[in-house]
Amino acid sequence: MAGFLRTEAGKGLALSAPASLYVGLLVAAPLGILVVYSFWTQTYVEIDRTLTWANYLEAATDPLVRHLMLRSILIAGAVTAATVALAYPIAYFIAFRTRKKTLWLLLITIPFWSSYLLRVFSWKLILGFNGVMNSALISLGLIKEPLTFLLYNEFAVVLTLAHAWAPFAILPIYVSLQKIDRSLLEAATDLGCSKLERFFRVTLPLTVPGIIAASLIIFIPTVGDYVTPSLVGGSQGKMVANLIQVQFGPANNWPLGATLSLVAMASVGFVAVMFVILATALGRRIR
Amino acid sequence: EAGSLSVFDWSGYEDQGFYGGYVEKYGGAPSYTYFGSVEEAFTKLQSGFAADLAHPCTDALRKWVAADLIKPIDTSRIDNWDKLLPQIKDVDGVTVDGQTYMVPFEWGNTGLIYRTDQIAEEDVSLQLLADPAYQGKIAIPDAASSAYAMAALATGASSYTDMSDEEFQKASDFLRRIHPNVRFYWSDAGQLDQAIASGEVLLGWGWNQSELNLIWNETPAKMMRDVDKGIATWVCGYVHLNSSTQSDEQVYDMLNALSAEDSGKYIIENWGYAHSNAEAFKSADQELIKTYGFADVDSFFEDSLFFDAVTPELEGRMLKEFERIKAGF
Amino acid sequence: MTSQNIIEISGVEKRFGTFVAVRDLNLELKEGEFFSLLGPSGCGKTTALRMIAGFQDHDAGTIRIAGQEMAHIPANKRPTNMVFQSYAIFPHLNVGDNVAFGLRKLNLSKAEIKERVAEALEMVELGGLQSRKADELSGGQRQRVALARALVMRPKVLLLDEPLSALDKNLREAMQLEMRRLQQKLGITFVMVTHDQYEAMTMSDRIGVMFAGKLEQVDRPEVLYSRPCNRRVASFIGGMNFLDARLTADNGQSVNVDLQGFGPLTIEVNPNALARSPDLLAGIRPEQLEISATQPPGYDACLQGNVSDIAFYGESVHYYVRADGVEEPISVAVPNYFHTVDHKRGDRVWLGVQNASVIDLGAREA
Amino acid sequence: MTSQNIIEISGVEKRFGTFVAVRDLNLELKEGEFFSLLGPSGCGKTTALRMIAGFQDHDAGTIRIAGQEMAHIPANKRPTNMVFQSYAIFPHLNVGDNVAFGLRKLNLSKAEIKERVAEALEMVELGGLQSRKADELSGGQRQRVALARALVMRPKVLLLDEPLSALDKNLREAMQLEMRRLQQKLGITFVMVTHDQYEAMTMSDRIGVMFAGKLEQVDRPEVLYSRPCNRRVASFIGGMNFLDARLTADNGQSVNVDLQGFGPLTIEVNPNALARSPDLLAGIRPEQLEISATQPPGYDACLQGNVSDIAFYGESVHYYVRADGVEEPISVAVPNYFHTVDHKRGDRVWLGVQNASVIDLGAREA
Amino acid sequence: MSKPLRKPVRFPWLLAYAIGYLIFLYLPVLLLPLFSFNDGTIVAFPMKGFTLKWYAQLGAQDTLLQAMANSLIVGAVTALVATSLGLFAARAYVRYRFKGREVSEGLVMLPLVIPGIIVASSMLVLFISLGLKPSLTTVILGHVFVALPFAVSIMKSAFDDFDQSLEEAAFDLGETVIGTFRRVTLPIVAPGIVASLLVTFTVSFDEFVLAFFLSGNQPTLPVYIWSQIRFPAKLPNTLALGSLLLLASVLLLLTAEYFRRRSTKSA
Numbered sequence A: 001m002a003g004f005l006r007t008e009a010g011k012g013l014a015l016s017a018p019a020s021l022y023v024g025l026l027v028a029a030p031l032g033i034l035v036v037y038s039f040w041t042q043t044y045v046e047i048d049r050t051l052t053w054a055n056y057l058e059a060a061t062d063p064l065v066r067h068l069m070l071r072s073i074l075i076a077g078a079v080t081a082a083t084v085a086l087a088y089p090i091a092y093f094i095a096f097r098t099r100k101k102t103l104w105l106l107l108i109t110i111p112f113w114s115s116y117l118l119r120v121f122s123w124k125l126i127l128g129f130n131g132v133m134n135s136a137l138i139s140l141g142l143i144k145e146p147l148t149f150l151l152y153n154e155f156a157v158v159l160t161l162a163h164a165w166a167p168f169a170i171l172p173i174y175v176s177l178q179k180i181d182r183s184l185l186e187a188a189t190d191l192g193c194s195k196l197e198r199f200f201r202v203t204l205p206l207t208v209p210g211i212i213a214a215s216l217i218i219f220i221p222t223v224g225d226y227v228t229p230s231l232v233g234g235s236q237g238k239m240v241a242n243l244i245q246v247q248f249g250p251a252n253n254w255p256l257g258a259t260l261s262l263v264a265m266a267s268v269g270f271v272a273v274m275f276v277i278l279a280t281a282l283g284r285r286i287r
Numbered sequence B: 001e002a003g004s005l006s007v008f009d010w011s012g013y014e015d016q017g018f019y020g021g022y023v024e025k026y027g028g029a030p031s032y033t034y035f036g037s038v039e040e041a042f043t044k045l046q047s048g049f050a051a052d053l054a055h056p057c058t059d060a061l062r063k064w065v066a067a068d069l070i071k072p073i074d075t076s077r078i079d080n081w082d083k084l085l086p087q088i089k090d091v092d093g094v095t096v097d098g099q100t101y102m103v104p105f106e107w108g109n110t111g112l113i114y115r116t117d118q119i120a121e122e123d124v125s126l127q128l129l130a131d132p133a134y135q136g137k138i139a140i141p142d143a144a145s146s147a148y149a150m151a152a153l154a155t156g157a158s159s160y161t162d163m164s165d166e167e168f169q170k171a172s173d174f175l176r177r178i179h180p181n182v183r184f185y186w187s188d189a190g191q192l193d194q195a196i197a198s199g200e201v202l203l204g205w206g207w208n209q210s211e212l213n214l215i216w217n218e219t220p221a222k223m224m225r226d227v228d229k230g231i232a233t234w235v236c237g238y239v240h241l242n243s244s245t246q247s248d249e250q251v252y253d254m255l256n257a258l259s260a261e262d263s264g265k266y267i268i269e270n271w272g273y274a275h276s277n278a279e280a281f282k283s284a285d286q287e288l289i290k291t292y293g294f295a296d297v298d299s300f301f302e303d304s305l306f307f308d309a310v311t312p313e314l315e316g317r318m319l320k321e322f323e324r325i326k327a328g329f
Numbered sequence C, D: 001m002t003s004q005n006i007i008e009i010s011g012v013e014k015r016f017g018t019f020v021a022v023r024d025l026n027l028e029l030k031e032g033e034f035f036s037l038l039g040p041s042g043c044g045k046t047t048a049l050r051m052i053a054g055f056q057d058h059d060a061g062t063i064r065i066a067g068q069e070m071a072h073i074p075a076n077k078r079p080t081n082m083v084f085q086s087y088a089i090f091p092h093l094n095v096g097d098n099v100a101f102g103l104r105k106l107n108l109s110k111a112e113i114k115e116r117v118a119e120a121l122e123m124v125e126l127g128g129l130q131s132r133k134a135d136e137l138s139g140g141q142r143q144r145v146a147l148a149r150a151l152v153m154r155p156k157v158l159l160l161d162e163p164l165s166a167l168d169k170n171l172r173e174a175m176q177l178e179m180r181r182l183q184q185k186l187g188i189t190f191v192m193v194t195h196d197q198y199e200a201m202t203m204s205d206r207i208g209v210m211f212a213g214k215l216e217q218v219d220r221p222e223v224l225y226s227r228p229c230n231r232r233v234a235s236f237i238g239g240m241n242f243l244d245a246r247l248t249a250d251n252g253q254s255v256n257v258d259l260q261g262f263g264p265l266t267i268e269v270n271p272n273a274l275a276r277s278p279d280l281l282a283g284i285r286p287e288q289l290e291i292s293a294t295q296p297p298g299y300d301a302c303l304q305g306n307v308s309d310i311a312f313y314g315e316s317v318h319y320y321v322r323a324d325g326v327e328e329p330i331s332v333a334v335p336n337y338f339h340t341v342d343h344k345r346g347d348r349v350w351l352g353v354q355n356a357s358v359i360d361l362g363a364r365e366a
Numbered sequence E: 001m002s003k004p005l006r007k008p009v010r011f012p013w014l015l016a017y018a019i020g021y022l023i024f025l026y027l028p029v030l031l032l033p034l035f036s037f038n039d040g041t042i043v044a045f046p047m048k049g050f051t052l053k054w055y056a057q058l059g060a061q062d063t064l065l066q067a068m069a070n071s072l073i074v075g076a077v078t079a080l081v082a083t084s085l086g087l088f089a090a091r092a093y094v095r096y097r098f099k100g101r102e103v104s105e106g107l108v109m110l111p112l113v114i115p116g117i118i119v120a121s122s123m124l125v126l127f128i129s130l131g132l133k134p135s136l137t138t139v140i141l142g143h144v145f146v147a148l149p150f151a152v153s154i155m156k157s158a159f160d161d162f163d164q165s166l167e168e169a170a171f172d173l174g175e176t177v178i179g180t181f182r183r184v185t186l187p188i189v190a191p192g193i194v195a196s197l198l199v200t201f202t203v204s205f206d207e208f209v210l211a212f213f214l215s216g217n218q219p220t221l222p223v224y225i226w227s228q229i230r231f232p233a234k235l236p237n238t239l240a241l242g243s244l245l246l247l248a249s250v251l252l253l254l255t256a257e258y259f260r261r262r263s264t265k266s267a
């Protein structure tokens, strides 16, 4: 044993063990418990511990679950697309067009040193009925009546989350842009590419890993978010996480909540894997 | 010493005016932990969270009892028990199956709040919520029981706590009809207040606290208090938790302080909430009593709907159906 | 020569802030020429190359390629292609797609692209490796892919930034021959940046030697070696013993000097020397001195000294001789004819030199 | 020699997974010796050095330093110190603290530490630079700090991993002399890894040449050059023309052979050659061939051929001669005596060789 | 010499976009301070008038201050634990090759991509079944979990730049393994450690869902704010606190940046 610990493999395992054990336990144990719970049933406050597929059956047959799941994935997809699309130019700007990289990275992180809930709240102030946006538009004389489509719908959810996730999208993309050997870009120019062609033929394919990383970091947790939808989503913004939260909260039906969690994870995982495969394949197609 | 007593409460209730007697005796306030909703409180308590007192409302009590979270109250140790409004003491939930579980503290109305500058008093009704003219102009709570209480009033169900299948269907249909009009399902009262104040929402099902907040902010809005058109009354109070670790004496001292006449006077005058102590209405500033609409307390109880504890089976159905309605199903 | 000037650079300057990276660059390159820019690290070689390629604007002067002024022509429109020091192989593309990269811009048919790629890969002896991944290539292969990718564009001028510096010795030598062969076959003008004097000398038709942003001498390798323009150039290429010389008589084509340690000699005037003065600097290459235990016959001047150090280089042995009246030890390179070392440390030896071996380097302070 | 073995390595092997990085390493180093490990990239030089230093365990064999078996002695307890290729100057410490780093573990008084640091810095000519920050040092200065930091520990053996490869040519040559001087003054055993043959030859008492994990020959530089043990070693050090030779008579100390192109010659038997056979491989160094327009007199064998290529190296000119009956062109190096090139491409020339210049490389397949 | 050449200056589209994006990022954040000076409890336009009373009242908000203290404690402990775990793990990943390295690396990154509510609910279930009551401890356990990927990736990049021969040099000069870590490794990766501490602290300080599920009678600040948002009368106090927090974090970040610059200059 002592001998093993002196080898490279031994040292590596020993050093990384605390972190991976910690995460492993905290992932594996709850997941295990979720799985067990998902086969139980609950009526009122009594938990029935006989194993049954009933919850899965319910999750599979209830159109509500399917509807919310689909909507969650669509909204999360929209959030991901919007965030990444908005973030890419910024990451590009910081990586290639400015020397004050640290300053810009700082500028981008500072807004996130306030409370998330307060930031979401602020969005309501901006998008609200007599919020900043409407007040501005009215005082400019562009509209007479306040616009109501700004808040309490999917748009508001997408906008709010595109804001909240900004640094999580900018940083991985920035890193992958920063890693690009500048001489590759010059080589492309040298071989006759204009700036735009160069971007699509070299820069973009080389940042596919960064885009994938950013997308996963955004997409997956967004599906699980229930706070933002309930604050700014209005009557149309409900997502599957709200349903899960209701099971663990008011409905007090943990087994069903566990089942829905697992179903959600599985669907999200499936979508994520499909996305990675598709994005990688698309990146490869560019020549 | 004073802080060793822990109270699990809505935020804001740590106001020392609510339990002056306790502060006097123990020289300070108990320690407070907050929840955002009664459901949240239930989840947390069931998860093993411990405290001495908690502050739910009557509609939840049956579940709390079933989950074995709370102890019966020894009413003989409540000095003010006899002074409490009798109608309040009778509410289902204060007593469950003949046992008293709660010392009622504050009560009030849940009703239709509307903009008086946009809707005339004689036109307002619960049916207006379903009127296509108000598309995107109404807000109702993101809570199944409250929504169904409203629907029951609107559809004339005989009993809210024990609806027949047909009545339940009618109530659900009503909620479905108003869904397209709903701007948002509010989860915090402030959201409703702001929307009404700004004119974003003209009609909303809310608490009398919202009405007051609007009055204080000089918004032309009020609650529809016509019992014939439909209004509900809620009662909340303190329960003695099974997980309590403090001595009964300290717990009851707190309960006594909360139900005292002085506390009642304070909450009526400063918060505009109705208190459970009948004496408090006499000693409070009568001007304010009038402004807040407490001049004739008994009228509240006559035909108003009380948030009694719904039967478990019905509650489950409500929750499930309400989720569908919200999702547009 | 009959051939045309393909590149004409005059008065070009490049500043980074206040720092002048390249100053007053003047250069004319002929079609089909192999030209090398040689100089120490940081002297501005890469900057000069990049201005020709169009990756860097110049602050003054003009650059003409094939007769056309390049000032407002971006890199992607210039008739040049570049082989980068790091090769810049696109990691997301395979070998074939790397080579085809520039061709796809040219509206060629698929078949034609395929054919030209195959041909270019044949040329660098990588035929059939089209579908190799970039990261499966060795250093030498990467270098050749970079070469093929540039050559397939049929540029008028090929620019190469230290193309061989990442390769190890044997591979480097093989590639030197290979590239020279290719250049002669294709007749394209090559402009190569290097800091390896042997590489520059063995491959180039002409070499430009740069120091601190200034091109100090442009000449054929032999001339650079035999008639360097000053001390810096002389010492950057090969070894050199520097000695003071006093002018005693000026005969036009030649001068009589009194050479430190060696005494009177008649040496040819170096037309490249930048400045003249009676206080001359003279240089003698180590391999052009004769060392012997007795006074060597038939030399124009001799001196005596003691061997202070010996370094064995394999093909030659270097003796360092402390001579009477000369501060620095004089180094003498003797070819290793028969695997024998003839002198030991401390030995008293004679050094002999011919008039023709002494290089006039102009005024001592230039 | 009278001096003791300070390092004794026998049968040492190192595997990474299934890959054998160093195989059957046997080596004895004397006290005060300057030893170099020379070999191409990836041949296992660094691995061998790191096993001596204790950074890598060996899988078989024994390593003894100063008579003590090192198997279970960690790097920090060994009487060796190392100068790293990247120098590994601690960036958060100044020069003085860098040099004092190891001393602080030795329970010395502050004054003593200070004194030894000052002395070590004097030794590498950095006296007084104690408070310089690490990033304010030039490449050469960093190298010397690394040297001082190791020397101040007064190790029995100093290990150096390509200590000069990061320096540019002129600085490298200066440091080579400097290090050799220091080593002779201190009498410490130096073990240096390098892939530069000239560096190894000019600095070392003995050189070990390694290929693919195997130490193929250990000898003095002159012997390595004149009597390499096989084709690999011969071609790694200096240039070499390889020719087939058929054994015609064995005279013990010498053999008669029929040398490809040149005909009959009598050559000395190479005691280092690994295997013998009638089909011999012979080598001739380019500088040991005579090239001339007419048949050169006084040579033991001659052949005729045409100049196919000329490479100008400055101190010498290399002619490549396609000789009748020899496939590969034969390269001939002629010292650049008088800045003249005597033969042109295509010229018919004679090549002359002496018996003593032909190296026996043993069996052709070894 | 001819005249200096100048290319026509093009409109800097990207810079314009970047500035626009910054406005997008800062707009909501800067509204908080604005409304913290508003003399009214309903946070909506038009504003009522200027007041400092919400700031003046802050000192008296015991529970708010307590929540803030809890958040600071949780954040600090989370930062320390996550950074230590991350430090060792990152070092192992960068320095050693061993079986299961990829698996371990992937595992440690997992918390980034598991939906928050699932982590929260399953952890609650786990802790309760382990008999661990919701408390600051459980919040810290949860926060370390979500902060770990950040710590690991920051420390990994710190070790990526770290020349391994520095450690060998120290060892070679007679230092022990622990001594080497203390005298060489730690000081050199210190900027990475500081960055990791800052980031993990931020992650914890701003985390709501886990804290909401896992906190007992000591709410963290976000949990407290959550209950306050539903209670309009206290909202301006919260905005005032949020503004102060923002100011403090900007100052903290600037200080950290100042020290980082100083350390890179002197390193």
Ligand SMILES: Nc1ncnc2c1ncn2[C@@H]1O[C@H](COP(=O)(O)OP(=O)(O)OP(=O)(O)O)[C@@H](O)[C@H]1O
Pocket: C016, C021, C039, C040, C041, C042, C043, C044, C045, C046, C047, C048, C195
């Ligand atoms: N973009 C830039 N900004 C500022 N200075 C620069 C820039 N590019 C180059 N320099 C400076 O200009 C000088 C010349 O650089 P250049 O790269 O041309 O040198 P080089 O001769 O190619 O050197 P090397 O052999 O090391 O590649 C150097 O001192 C360098 O520091």
Ligand SMILES: Nc1ncnc2c1ncn2[C@@H]1O[C@H](COP(=O)(O)OP(=O)(O)OP(=O)(O)O)[C@@H](O)[C@H]1O
Pocket: D016, D021, D039, D040, D041, D042, D043, D044, D045, D046, D047, D048, D195
């Ligand atoms: N830790 C390791 N794991 C696996 N293989 C290794 C390891 N270290 C070295 N090797 C392999 O062992 C061989 C010898 O490596 P080593 O570093 O000793 O070569 P070297 O002779 O020093 O080469 P260079 O001149 O390039 O430094 C190489 O093929 C290398 O890839």
Ligand SMILES: [Mg+2]
Pocket: C045, C046, C047
């Ligand atoms: Mg360069």
Ligand SMILES: [Mg+2]
Pocket: D045, D046, D047
């Ligand atoms: Mg090595």
